[in-house]
Amino acid sequence: MDFALNEQQLAFQDSARDFASSRLAPFAAEWDLEETFPLATIREAGDMGFLGLYTPESHGGLGLSRLDSAIVFEELATGCTSTAAYLTIHNMVSWMIASFGSATLAGEWVPRMVSGEVLGSYCLTEPGAGSDAASLKTRAEKKGEVYVLNGSKMFISGAGSTDVLVVMARTGGPGPKGVSAFVVPANAPGVQYGKKEKKMGWNSQPTRAITFDNVEIPAGNLLGEEGMGFAYAMKGLDGGRINIATCAVGTAQAALNAAQRYVQERQQFGQPLADFQTVQFRLADMLTELVAARQMVRLAAFKLDSGSSDASAYCAMAKRFATDLSFNVANNALQLFGGYGYLKDFPLERHVRDARVHQILEGTNEVMRMIIARQLLKD
Ligand code: FAD
Ligand code: 2MC
Incomplete structure (x- = not known):
């Protein structure tokens, strides 16, 4: 067992x-304030x-x-949590189409997604x-050579600014076995977008509801087999949860870095804050838990890479632990900045707002x- 990163990973x-x-x-503060989806930068990320x-x-x-990808996503999140998190969703979607779509469907979309x-x-x-x-109600009815989609989706990241949707819809009876997954061009006739949601954080990416009103898509846009869509969605999310956990770790690292610098500069009672033992202990706990979270994320990624039968549970553990820890670290870092932590002139309040949603999305921590x-x- 080797805990050191290899040359390629470094x-x-x-x-x-x-x-x-x-x-x-x-640019992260400006994108947050102006609610800018930085398309040009996202395309640079493609390069x-x-x-x-x-x-x-x-x-x-x-x-x-997944392990190597986690190393990259963590670093990206230190720069802008929200933009890095969108990149992870895009990666999940592209992986799903490449993994479960026909060669024609994957060939049509995936290379253009990668670029x-x-x-x-x-x-x-x-x-x-x-x-x-698994109780979703959006329906896809097969009519000859097309499926016709009707229903609505909520909280869709990137919606309104993206080009391709992977949509889970019901083709059969109730429950997970009745769900199939489809590739839907985002501009297909009948796809309608709701207002851009006003959010606490994750402001550099739009979030919207989507309605499907008799949206016709070719039968070949089905991913894999009918009735397998829920399992594909969950497989996508196993990796997605590692990705969100890495964004959480990256955000925590950025918050800790800022706090570490600040407590050495800021003087109160005639000495730097860093000289107070309670401050030192707080920083020590933040770092200890951050390292634990990072190692758990990497272990989960390793389990997913090696096809371990308990990989899904490890992805869930990593997501739960890292996102709770990340929120606490960001909040503690804000506390160490005192009143300045509450101002938008400093990144701490943004880290807290961005970190909070990771405890909710891609499956709540409950x-x-x-x-x-x-x-x-089960074991
Ligand atoms: P609910 O399911 O109604 O849960 C409400 C509360 O009840 C939660 O605390 C939950 O944990 C708790 N709860 C529910 N069931 C149980 C139980 N059995 N036991 C104990 N507690 C329980 N979804 C997408 O498909 N695509 C996206 O791109 C996407 N992006 C998102 C972006 C943002 C900014 C947000 C906020 C959400 C996004 N989501 C997306 C949706 C997200 O995955 C859901 O919000 C999340 O899964 C929770 O669903 P819900 O909001 O309906 O809460
Ligand atoms: N990999 C492969 N298959 C899986 C799987 C996984 N990780 N998880 C479940 N399945 C299969 C499972 O094996 C079962 O099939 P079978 O009966 O053949 O064995 C089927 O799917 C149904 O699974 P469950 O019986 O566990 O389904 P249940 O309805 O009880 O619960 C639960 C599933 C709660 C885990 C799932 O609904 C869930 O993850 N809910 C949270 C929703 C969520 O994460 N949303 C995120 C949206 S995306 C987002 O937020 C973004 C920001 C992008």
Whole structure:
């Protein structure tokens, strides 16, 4: 067992760190304030390979392992949590189309997704089906050579600015076995977008509801087989949860870095804050828990890479642990900045707002506990 990163991993980490510090961090506050989806920068990320990190090489991706991808995503998140998180969703969508779509369907979309020419959204959640995703109601009726989609999705990241949607819809009876997954061009007639949601964080990416009103798509846009869509959606989310956990770790690292510098500069009671032992202990706990979270994320990624039967539970553990930790670290870092932490002149309040949603999306942390407990009680 070797805990050191190899040369290739260090090289990926360096290039992601450079991109984060030069192309993301300087603009993150402005994108947050102006609610800008930075399309030009996202396309630059494509030039770096960051839009198809674990997409197979046969489809133009880098074909990296989940572990290597996690190293990259973590660095990107230190620059801009929200933009890095969108990149992870795009990667998940591109991987799903490459993995479960026919050669023709994958050939049509995936290389363009990897280059950044087209961007993707993942559409599972509905107004009435959030945690209980298998109760979704959007229907896809097969009529000859087409499927006709009707229904609505809620909280779709990137929606309105993306080009391709992976949509989970019901082709059969109730429950998970009745769900199929489809590739839907985002501008297909009958696809309608709701208003851009006003959010607490994740402001550099739009979030919208989508309605499907008699949307016709070719039968060949079905991913894999009918009735397998829920399993494909969950497989996508296993990796997605590692990705969100890495964004959480990256955000925590950025917050800790800022706090570490600040407490050495800021003087009160005639000495730097860093000289107070309570401050030191707080920093020590932040770092200890951050390292634990990072190692758990990498272990989960390793389990997914090696096809371990308990990989899903480890992905859930990593997501639950890293996102809770990240929120606490960001909040503690804000506290160390005192009143300045509450001002938008400093990045701490943004880190807290961005970190918060990771405890909710890609499965709430209560759902993560459900997945972990099911595995535990099955063993
Ligand atoms: P609910 O399921 O209604 O849950 C409400 C509360 O009840 C939660 O605390 C939950 O944990 C708890 N709860 C529910 N069931 C149980 C239970 N059995 N035991 C204990 N507690 C329970 N979805 C997509 O498909 N694609 C996206 O791109 C996407 N992006 C998002 C972006 C943002 C900014 C947000 C906020 C959400 C996004 N989502 C997306 C949706 C997200 O995945 C859901 O919000 C999440 O899964 C929870 O669903 P819900 O909001 O309906 O909450
Ligand atoms: N990999 C492969 N198959 C899986 C799987 C996984 N990780 N998880 C479940 N399945 C299969 C499972 O094996 C079963 O099939 P079978 O009966 O053949 O064995 C089928 O799917 C149904 O699974 P469950 O019986 O576990 O389904 P249930 O409805 O009880 O619960 C639950 C599933 C709660 C885990 C799931 O609904 C869930 O993850 N809910 C949270 C929803 C969510 O994460 N939404 C995120 C939206 S995306 C987002 O937020 C973004 C920001 C992009």
